[in-house]
Amino acid sequence: MNFIISTQSELLKTKRTASFWLSLAGAALIPTIVFLHLTLDPGDAVKTFAADPWKRIFFSAWQILAALLLPMYMILICTLIPQIEFKNNTWKQVFASPQTVSNIFFSKFLTIHLMILFCFILFNVLLILSGVLINLISPEFTFLQRSLDWETIMRLNVKTYISILGISAIQYWLSLRFKNFVAPVGVGLVLIIGGVVAMNLNWVHIYKYPYIYPFLSYDSMKKTSGPFLENHEWNSIGYFVFFMLVGFLDMKLRKEKG
């Protein structure tokens, strides 16, 4: 009960902040580009989209999302929400209120994840909406005649969500650790770039590197058999548990709060 109250209070704090608009923009960017591309310049796309338009639109949109946009979004959202307290000098008021450290720590983390879920859901909705709109504008597309493959969409969403758990815990800890937002954002960006380089070099240990996990999850969707969770997704859960513990103990044991 107390935890729900703490989370409600955390959600209230995000009102009118950049974190909400970032989630909105992050979710809308790719569907908007796809929509503009297919309506303004249908050309060959009608043919390439003919076989399975929904699969095609989902996979091409998800590829950009998983490789670049999502890791960047993770870094920013995990920084923006703790920054609300740093920027307003409000940590002291939070710690002087009757809330346990674990409620403070986990309710803020949950708020970040509610934002992420909002972004995921919006992304899917907008993508479906853009498919429908594309078809209404250009009837030569076949979106309206084909049904959505809900199972694939769910798998894509769930696997990708699991793949970002590790990054979110690492970035959350970094954002709580550093008052200056440049530190967590800078470290995060460097780690993303490192991941892209490692990916291009076909590094064999890539599945140990959390910042590339969303792309690995997307890539694994091409497989037709095998277990639901890939090795890297288990690793993501492992990183998540470990860094949540590190972050929590770091907050709990800190001598100077707020």
Place this chain on the structure above:
Amino acid sequence: MDTTIIKTARLNFSFAKGQKTLQDVNLEVPKGSIYGFLGPNGAGKTTTLRLLLGLLKNQQGSIEIFDKDFTKSRIEVLKNVGSLIEQPSLYGHLTATENLQIYRRIYGVQKFRITHVLKMVGLEGTGNKKAKQFSLGMKQRLSIAVALLHQPELLILDEPTNGLDPNGIIETRELLKKLNKEHGVTILVSSHILAEIERMATHVGIIHKGKLLFQGTLPELQNMKNKQSFIQIDTNNNNAALSLLSAEYGAESKNGYVVLPFKEKSVTAAINRKLVEHNIEVHLLQPQQNDLEQLFIDITSNNN
């Protein structure tokens, strides 16, 4: 007024090794008091208050608030404490009402309290205005509203009038006095300005370089001041006056005047009589008091 709300025993704290920020601070804040916590900048006021709120980890000594060990019953104690530490801590992108809503559920208070405290601090008409657009005085008042939201028994305020204009200072002072008188709220308020504390406090603690140098009621502090009062005398023959009064009254020569410790009015009269009886013309005879300002400076400079 006989029960103690805050009691610390041998509180020690250092930020860096070997440098003690607080040394054996034994704070006693009686119930129903306005306790003025006085000291120059850097004396350890904020450190003490942050320890009382659990914002700093207690290193040595004990803190009891409402007769409970603070470390063990932190949440329970904090439910009954309102605080304002240093600069206002408000969410700049939210309105006054929204800022209060954040804490309303945490403290489990009813909605009407929000309008109530806003009225109390005179911010009821700010509507959609965001806190970052507030003047410093308004921010400070909103911070006080946050501190008052849950009708705490104890208010811990760190320099609440810092940066306010004279009007704001008076309003804040009157508000605190009213809360204390009408609602029985115990208030621990820090300041580096003695005159400010003198105007509202019932009890005073003076801290300097991490040590509590004085703790007692305001009259006790004033008593100390009286002890340092003296009588200044000027006559047509100060040397004769000095030899006449030095043995019996401990007179000394100071700045060309004869100066002796003030005791009672009757003694002052006796001194005058004695001087006249010995044919010394008295030009000036007046009791003088060190003001509290001087006393404060004396207390804080004698203990280096």
